[in-house]
Amino acid sequence: MSTARITFVFIILAILSSACNKSAKEIQPNIVFIMSDDHAWQAISAYNHPIGELAPTPEIDRIAEEGMIFHNMYVANSICGPSRACIITGKFSHINGFKNNGNRFDADQWTFPKVLHDNGYQTAVVGKWHLKSLPQGFDFWQVLPGQGHYYNPDFYTATDTLRVEGYVTDIITDLALDWLDTIDHSKPFLLMYQHKAPHREWLPAEEFLDLYHQIAFPEPANMFDSYENMGTAARDAEMLISEHMAVTSDNKIHPDIAAEKGIEPFLRWYNNAYHNNLNRMNSEQRANWERVYGQINEAFRNSTLTGDDLTSWKFQRYMQDYLACIKSVDVNVGRVLDYLKENDLEENTIVVYTSDQGFYLGEHGWFDKRFMYEESFRTPMLIKYPGVIQPGSASSLLTQNIDFAATFLEIAGISIPDEVQGISLAPLFEGKGYAENWRSSLYYHYYEFPSIHMAKRHNGIRTDRYKLIHFYNDIEEWELYDLQNDPFEMNNLINKPDYQQTRLSLEKELDSLMIMYQETPKTEW
Ligand code: SGN
Ligand code: CA
Secondary structure (H helix, E strand, O other): OOHHHHHHHHHHHHHHHHHHHHHHHHOOOEEEEEEEOOOOHHHOHHHOOHHHHHOOOHHHHHHHHHOEEEOOEEOOOOOHHHHHHHHHHOOOHHHHOOOOOOOOOOOOOOOHHHHHHHOOOEEEEEEOOOOOOOOOOOOEEEEOOOOOOOEOOEEEEOOOEEEOOOEHHHHHHHHHHHHHHHOOOOOOEEEEEEOOOOOOOOOOOHHHOOOOOOOOOOOOOOOOOOOOOOOHHHHHOOOEOOOOOOOOOOOOOOHHHHHHOOOOOOOOHHHHHHHHHHHOOOHHHHHHHHHHHHHHHHHHHOOOOOHHHHHHHHHHHHHHHHHHHHHHHHHHHHHHHHHHHHOOOHHHEEEEEEEOOOOOOOHHHEOOOOOOOHHHHEOOEEEEOOOOOOOOEEEOOOEEOOHHHHHHHHHOOOOOOOOOOOOOOHHHHOOOOOHHHOOOEEEEEEOOOOOOOOOOOEEEEEEOOEEEEEEOOOOOEEEEEEOOOOOOOOOOOOOOHHHHHHHHHHHHHHHHHHHHOOOOOHHHO
């Protein structure tokens, strides 16, 4: 072929391929929004943390391999119901009104699923919901009451309450795939596929009960933190693996054996929880469970663990069960990804994987979440968008879960109302060039106190490098961390002379975020 002909062929191919890309983007894409409950980014192998590497999540990682991983995705309020409300409204808790798990979500308000539904999307939510009020804006929903159960869970549907035999993560996936089978694949859809796992008390599926029993998981360096240079809030929190995690319901030791050893759980009802969890099982499930956990109980009965050794043992038990629950999530995410591929839906479907918040895997000695410290404030986020997001890409810009609503509207070609507080992440999908104009700080506000785990109320701000936290109700304390020099937040710098300039500028920035986000007057907090 002559050079002129080759050039001509290339030009035609280039025009054709740009036309294809364009039409792909002009079609409204399908959205599969996958959210698990309490899934720490440390426990996703794509994030390269030692825990994730020992308990890999190859299926979830596929989303990052085929798309983008977000290294700085944060929540607006690190607790289940509020986080979910922030996601569907694109607004902070003080605007959507759902500030803590005790509240009831006002389901009549604006949410992005309603808007997608009104714009021709087929919509469904399956699994964890936790907003007290029933879902609105969905053609189909089947959700767990409250926290739900791992074994033979109950579900609410629009017409019924029913108990489904099996393991919750598998069942939620079956529901998702069954719904996908019923809908019209030539029209766009939104599927919110939301797991209960790996929420406490971490009951693994039968096939994974002992998956990680032979692995020694590394303890975080600050697991025996004395909070010397932190504040009162860290010291007063009741989320220690050593004291507040139950040897019974959490670590699966029979209450009689724990009592023989002189170990009482922090709350007495944790013993009831132990029995209630097992009583839900059918005889086959129960027999499998006893086979595996019977051995652990026997070994515990014959042990003489106390003090830090007992804490280390509890940490291993915690990791084994928590990560085994994640294994089921991972396998089931794989089923959904495979379904999309096998049904020719892959090319036009965006898949997001995230969690309602981060979680402590022993950092500062803790489990649970709530605090604005990194492990619970930061949440995983992986997204693939074939033809738009370059496979294997990453973003480290400051992003927040209030951004999902705006993002989904923008990619569906629907205008974003001014009332939405989050911003669309869509510009980040196509690569560089946005860093200079991107937000430079994030706002956070947590309210659930006094309550289980006793994490005090606080708000604050995080920039690229610093974090300023204000504990404002039963104590009046400020904390300032330099995340570059102190990534594990061990040294509160608030009174250090060298940091007074930084403190002032962070306080100013916090004030302006509060104005921008229409924070309510402090007297109403
Ligand atoms: C339950 C858990 C707590 C957890 C809250 C909120 N206790 O109360 O450990 O912090 O839920 O979790 S349990 O013994 O019942 O498991 S959230 O994810 O719903 O916000
Ligand atoms: Ca949660």
